[in-house]
Amino acid sequence: MFQVWGKWVTQIDVHQGIRPETAIAKLKPSGICATVEGALVMQLLASVFLPTYPDPPGPKVVSNAVAAARWLSAALDVAVVNVDIPDVSNALSRLLLDLPTKIREVEAASRQRGKTLLDAVAAEASRCSVTLTSQELQAQPALMGEAAAKEGRYFDLCMIGWAPNNEASQMIAEEVVFSSGRPTLILPGDEDVGPLDHVVIAWDGSRVAARAVADAKPFLERASAISIITVTDEKVLPREDVADRLAHVLRARGLTAKVESFMPATIRSARHFRSTPLRSAAICWLWADGATLASGTLCSAEPQKAFCRICACRS
Known part of the structure; x- marks a missing residue:
């Protein structure tokens, strides 16, 4: 153990079957910055x-x-x-509607909801021993997604909730996916998500699909099941065995992956895929609690377990 920049640093020899983050987590309470085999391990x-x-x-x-x-x-x-909300009132609207007062009330209600959310996150993070920081952004209604996307560029992973009837979350989700440049995990807002241990990769061998797989690396490393799906008879694939090739590469890294192929009509019959809030992003689906795809079909009904989507945009 030696000291660098005022911090005690040690090197950990990680044996087979022991994750580096597990060893490092044991050192964190002591204020130790740990490296694995001489390389700094950056926290996500x-x-x-x-x-x-x-x-x-x-x-x-x-x-x-x-x-x-x-x-x-x-x-x-x-x-x-x-x-x-910008004040665009005039003398008549101020006289008849008292618009400035209504704007202040709406903004105050928004800030109060924000405070309630921050308190809820702080309590949940404390309960789960998750390191937490917080901030408040402010933007005009049409620019809320842009503000979130710009801030998301400073992080490894963005997360946003999704609800069919919440236009604000939909707008921000799409803006973050396509403008942040970071992978985005879209979370359900009305059901609990357990361990995201089944990764489903929509794979066509393209550049954007490769980026989505790379962005899903933290999930792939923790997955108990990986399914690679390709859609046949929809477009020309770069090679016939694109899915098998990816499965081979993942297996070479010690991961377990299986290949599934589907017809376009089967894809369109799945309600949860129709509701995907994206224009043309590469995507990986993450199922919680071990829920899996049914053999030969792509879930004609909603999956029994909650799931999320991690997306990587084309840019």
Whole structure:
């Protein structure tokens, strides 16, 4: 053990079957910065964005974000996105509607929802022993997604809730996916997500698909099951065995992967895939609690277990 920049540093010899983060976690309470085989192990930094206007995210987004951070051994930053409504009133609207007062009331309600969300995240993170930081962003209604996307560029992973009837979360989710440049984990807002231990890779051998797989690396390392799916008779694939080739590469890294092929009509019959809030992003689906794809079909109904999506945009 030796001292560098005022911190005690030690090198850990990680034996087969012991994860580096497990060994490092044991040293953290002592304030030790640990390296594995001479290389610094960087902690994953995740950020969850919680819009407060016009409605807060689903009730389960907070607990799901903390659970995902804990599953990944990541530090979590929570950013509430409060609304800043520009005053475009004139003399008549001020006289008849008292518009400035209504704007102040809406903004105050947004900030109060943000404070409630921050308190909820802090309590959940403390319960789960997840390192937490927090911040408050402020943006006009049409720019809330842009504000979140710009802040997301400073983290390894972005997280955002998704609800079919919450336009604010939908807008922010799509903006973060396509403008942050970071992988985005989209969380359900009305059901709990357990360990994200089944990774389903939609694979066509393209550059964006490769990026999505690379972005899913922390999940792949922890997965108990990996399914690689390809859609046949939809477009020309770069080679016939694209899925088998990826499975081979993953197995060479010590991961267990299986290959599934589906027809386009089967894909369209799945309600949860139709609801995917994306225009054209490469995507990996992550199922919790060991839920798996049915053999020969792509789940014609909703899966029994909660699932998330991790997305990588084309840019």
